[in-house]
Amino acid sequence: MSAGGPINGTPSDGGLINEDTRPRLESWLADRLGAIRAAVSEVSRLGGGAISENLALTLAVEGGPLDGRHAVVLRAAPPMEVSASLGKPQEFAVLRAAFAAGVAAPEPLAACADAGLLGRPFYLMRRAEGVAAGFRVVKSDAPQPELARELGRQLGRLHTVRPGGPGAEGLDFLPLPRNGPALDAARQYRDWAGALADEDPVLAYGLRWLEVKAPPPGETVLCHRDYRTGNYMVRDGRLTAILDWEFAGWSDPMEDLGWFCARSWRFGRFEREAGGIAGRADFYAGYEETSGRRVDEPRVAYWEASAYLRWATIAIQQGRRHTSGREPSLELALTGRMLPEIEHDLLLHLDAIDGGAA
Amino acid sequence: MTGEDLATPLDTPDAAGLIAIALKTFRETVLPAVPAEQRFAALMIANALSIAERELTVREDPALADALRRLTGAEGDVPNLSRRLCTAITEGAFDGRLGSADELRDTLWALTWARLAVSNPKHLNSVPPRG
Structure with a gap:
């Protein structure tokens, strides 16, 4: 969830793939892909996954529908599960639904729920080219309105998938909101905050604000729930893929728009409110082109407030992964220390909503 | 020292x-x-x-504890008063004022500025100063 840093493509043994597991993986792949033979080579670890482990590899397939060489990513479950993230076979099902809906998700190839094969569940998808690191994506001196519009269009396509509707086959495992997505989310954050909600008045205030101001449930659609700069790839200014589907779920479509526009994901380009790349108008226009619905701005504003509480309570949990002693990590510790920044952005947003800044 | x-x-x-x-x-x-x-x-x-x-x-700004005292009507240090304020907020004592920039919002800002001054003072400069 936190920015994994610019360590893309650091070569390593890959850990999960070794002399023991490679033959097992290759014969499983051959079987799964209907091929005579499958070979795995050029394995290297990809950065950016504070939660999942991603390996880049070349897959050579002989026979079957995928005959040929493919650049792929093997995405494995983390050693320790993180609240709210989907298991790898479920994430694979979401990826399939998104891909089938015409979203630029990496093409899903095969999933393995059996932890016996590599030690953890995993799936394979085609590898997209480009950069994902947020600070690089926002670097361009000129705003990138066409990129923002395209990201809006992609999100609009994803949001055409509804529970029980066409394209939602295989997604029965995703829970439907119980008390509406807004209140469910607020309750979830309160749970994640734990005792800190009794000690930190900004957190207590934000959580209460979400509970009191929650909009009534409206439409429910398939949401990405981590749709933001840093989680898509760009090459030569053009979108190549939307990544990181592990938090997907049924929710209010405006949740993804609020999250995308939150100040936390502008990487210093604060004046470009749509992900640090352009103004909101371009992003919203693209969204309206493909989603078949209008952007509900007050609802987006609510969900942007919700975004800050979500990110704040995720940061708290990341910090706890370190402080608990289970997973000592400087990166996790520093993520835990980001809370005041996130609270700052929350207060700024609430002031803007109320017109109360001054 | x-x-x-x-x-x-x-x-x-x-x-x-x-x-x-x-x-x-x-x-x-x-x-x-x-x-x-x-x-x-x-x-x-x-x-x-x-x-x-x-x-x-870091040194604590005495104005912060004063503001928390006024809001909670209690005595104590910043952590204690913060805990009291959390309880009051969570129980709904401030529900009527959630959507307005008043002394409560100002105090939350002051708390946040004080913490940011430790964790990431640069972030304070990412917006024009609040009037």
Whole structure:
């Protein structure tokens, strides 16, 4: 969830793939892909996954529908599960639904729920080219309105998938909101905050604000729930893929728009409110082109407030992964220390909503 | 620091002083020589040390405790008053004022500024000063 840093493509043994597991993986792949033979080579670890482990590899397939060489990513479950993230076979099902809906998700190839094969569940998808690191994506001196519009269009396509509707086959495992997505989310954050909600008045205030101001449930659609700069790839200014589907779920479509526009994901380009790349108008226009619905701005504003509480309570949990002693990590510790920044952005947003800044 | 402090007698570098000089040395002599693959980790180390340094030298603004006293009608230090304020907010005592910029919102800002001054003072400069 936190920015994994610019360590893309650091070569390593890959850990999960070794002399023991490679033959097992290759014969499983051959079987799964209907091929005579499958070979795995050029394995290297990809950065950016504070939660999942991603390996880049070349897959050579002989026979079957995928005959040929493919650049792929093997995405494995983390050693320790993180609240709210989907298991790898479920994430694979979401990826399939998104891909089938015409979203630029990496093409899903095969999933393995059996932890016996590599030690953890995993799936394979085609590898997209480009950069994902947020600070690089926002670097361009000129705003990138066409990129923002395209990201809006992609999100609009994803949001055409509804529970029980066409394209939602295989997604029965995703829970439907119980008390509406807004209140469910607020309750979830309160749970994640734990005792800190009794000690930190900004957190207590934000959580209460979400509970009191929650909009009534409206439409429910398939949401990405981590749709933001840093989680898509760009090459030569053009979108190549939307990544990181592990938090997907049924929710209010405006949740993804609020999250995308939150100040936390502008990487210093604060004046470009749509992900640090352009103004909101371009992003919203693209969204309206493909989603078949209008952007509900007050609802987006609510969900942007919700975004800050979500990110704040995720940061708290990341910090706890370190402080608990289970997973000592400087990166996790520093993520835990980001809370005041996130609270700052929350207060700024609430002031803007109320017109109360001054 | 006082001479009564046995852990760090007068004229002996204290924790904040050690961290400050360690950070300066790290930035000036180690960081420039760090290879690209370790640069992210090195920057994290510098960041962690600078947070620790600020945390050891921060002084509490008495105005903050005063504001918390006014809001809660109670006595105590900032952590205690903060806990009381959390309870009041969570129980709904401020529900009628959630959508307005009043003394409560101002106090939340003051708390946040004080914490940001330790964790990431640069973030304070990412917006024009609030009137």
